[in-house]
Amino acid sequence: MNGCVINGTPVAVDFWKPTKAPQARLFFLTHLHADHTQGLTKTWRLPLYTSPTNSVLLQHQFQLPKSIIRELEVGETYLIPLDNEGNYPISVTVLDANHVPGAVMFLFQGYFGNILYCGDMRWYPELVRHKVLRSVVEERELDVLYLDNTFSAPYCVFPTREEAKQELFRIIDSYPDHVIKLTVRDLGREDLLESVARRFHERILVGQGKYELLRLLRYSDAFTTNPEEARIHAVPLHQFQVSAHKKWSQEQPTISIVLTAEYVGWSNGPYSSQHENGIFIVPYSDHSSYPELLEMVAQLAPRQVVPIVQQKSPKGWWADSNAPDQAVKTDMTVYDNFLTFPPPEPVIVPEAIVDLMRKGGPFSLTHQPRRCGLHRAFTPRPRRTMGVVFTSPDRSFSSPSQHTVSPAPSSVSTLDVSIPDTYTAYHSDFSPVAKSSPDLKLLHSVNGKQLDIQNLNEEVPKNSKLEDKPSQSRVLPAPQSSLQVSNATFKQCSFNSDNGMPSKKQKISEVSHDPKPNGDLLSTFSPVTKSRNTEISSLSSSRETPEEALSRERKVWVKQAVSLMSAQCDRLSNKETAENYDFSTLADDTWAVYRSLNYLLGLM
Structure with a gap:
């Protein structure tokens, strides 16, 4: 399971075994690949935060009731309370993961600092242009980056998706009279398949389950379930084998194209000697390549990098002597030159949050996430706070x-x-x-x-x-x-x-x-x-109460801003006072008005 409970918080991402982490209170889902939903079942009844597309897929695949799903729009920032009293809210900014339909990243901000959880993603430079993340990056305040390290190894170098797509088109163009088999996962490659259908003006054959999924995602007009209507067939990757390809070729001329970058770096990898038999590998990937990961970490400049994909015992082809070393993918020291110094300091957890995490057993929040229009980063935690000093x-x-x-x-x-x-x-x-x-x-x-x-x-x-x-x-x-x-x-x-x-x-x-x-x-x-x-x-x-205090603050700052602006206008419009007015202080006086209004906006 590629998920975790973030250290020092009750926040769980892609982690669906609450009995193993009783401190978890808020559950977030990045996307619906099986390794990120392990433990999530139809009986799940705790609030779950995710994107609207993932919400649709959850209801379709897991039959989860919509009432427990909290939809977070991509690109928006939300305030989510950590308890039923509404205290200690955290800021959550939802970012496009550029991976599969519905996949998102989460930028968490609160007492623990600034944490970016990537899930599975493919790097794109436009990511850092988001107003909230850009503010964090410019101030070099990203404390922890949970990185998609699927291809975090020097040998994991492969082309961009656009380059891989053009290679796929070239192969299909070379076999106009053949049946084309394209390997796909249960979720993913939808955009690529639609591009193939548009490019060759042909519908693509898919199974009934895949067709229902595509219909939910509004891709269905480019696909069919009738074998007589399609020359290009989408085949589940886990069902593809050399023996199956040989059987298809005996029935009619067929080529198979395996769309994956998993075998990049192999000296003699799977299917590498099958070109003569009509099997091709196109390194198309929805994960970042190693050079892209280096660029990403250099751009974000976090204080710490944590791998999401943990090291596993090699099995099957990966246990072969020809397989490249997989252990290096969890070595995050390769990014040390791009980190911001010093490393993140220990998280100071408020007593109320500690008590909340100690209660044992997750609970159901009654609060809905509240959208907020943050144009700058949420305030990071203090650095080695000494606190207010007391006599005791x-x-x-x-x-x-x-x-x-x-x-x-x-x-x-x-x-x-x-x-x-x-x-x-x-x-x-x-x-x-x-x-x-x-x-x-x-x-x-x-x-x-x-x-x-x-x-x-x-x-x-x-x-x-x-x-x-x-x-x-x-x-x-x-x-x-x-x-x-x-x-x-x-x-x-x-x-x-x-x-x-x-x-x-x-x-x-x-x-x-x-x-x-x-x-x-x-x-x-x-x-x-x-x-x-x-x-x-x-x-x-x-x-x-917090609500009364917030209401009082708003009223106070409205009155102060009005008084300051009124006094400033009177001073400048009155001929007698204007003649004696020291205009060198105009900027300072006007700045006071701005600060009052700016603080008032922060309370809205």
Whole structure:
């Protein structure tokens, strides 16, 4: 079975034996080849995520009820919750695998980082043009690539499908008076067969089962089940043998064309000496060749490559001494020169996800996937996150509330933070899709209204100062603009994928030295007053639901964006203020409006 449960997650891809992996909760299907559906039966009743074409094929082949199939459109990005409460959603982007009808790849993004699971695929350069994947690749943030290593060996060099198709046409043209036998799999080569039918203006003979499949895929007009109507016959690959070919040739002149690249690299492979008997091999493949795999890994530049096809004991022809070494196909060190350094760090698994995976036995989610229009990559996981520092050591990220699949980060001790005059509580990036996210949010209270601003873990400026104990910690960066804050609250959250909804909160209070109330919203763009030795402590958790918090955030950011734009327009349209206006700050002031709107869009 060429499938697995992704390390440190409850996500299973092409893995249909939940009793062997009780932590699996979400099940994804790349395509319907037998080695990717092993264990999937008519009795399966758990939610299954796959493409619409695969959905049709599943209902036809396995008689699965449509109610358990969650259809994901190719090219779209979805948010899928990991539990029935809707917390900890992951982002799933569906990409065309260029393999067989319905075949897809999945780009998973969440607390575990960015993971691309290829399934079976054939590389095409247009893949990296997808807006979400392109953003991940450009920022070199692809953590793990699960690679289709079917032909990951230096001897696996064969032509493109277009070149192989032209070779097939040439052979058929050379035998105009012969019956043509083309070997095909149960699923696959449909486009090629249709091209042959169009090229020679002939229908192709297929079996009844294959015809029903082609009818579902809307290819049926180029095929027939009547032997008297066709000279070109599609034959199941597993039924083809030399003895069968000889029998066909005795009945009428026949040539057989084996459409596969499996025998590339053999010194004296199967059928290699059968040309005189009318048996030809055309290396047509729906998998990537070795040079294409090298190009693919070089383009994607992941931090780690994991083979999907595991090494197996050679059987049949593969046990022959003429067969090339198959063990090299699982050796991923051949791609080391193309990897991004450093390797992916241990995955920090939120406590809620750990509890979910420990419950034992898969369960049925009631949520449907929600399509979202992401134009940039989902926020990857933090790199060696130190977390927010608390006075109690057992509140740090080394506490049992966070779990890792490898050794966890070291604990963090008590810290007193001194905020100099130059520091402000306004973060310089409101984008909900930054390079990393430290689960830290800053609540501002302005005129009695709370402004919930997410800290997106930008780099700390060189002029930042930390007064700490021997431990390390993050502080607020020096911003482009600032907010005057009378009260500020830090909330430490278990990482909640990037929907901005914390699952755990501990609050601290910061008392402003400015007793005067704030003016209008525009006046808040001034330096924060000095506060000394702000000590962080733990208080009770908020009872606000994620939906209520998200609704409140939207309203706050709508009001802020409207106020900022209104004030900016008034300033520029008023002759008196315009004369004294420092236009050198226009870009910064306008940028604040943009950040507010951009963050608001992230909440939609």
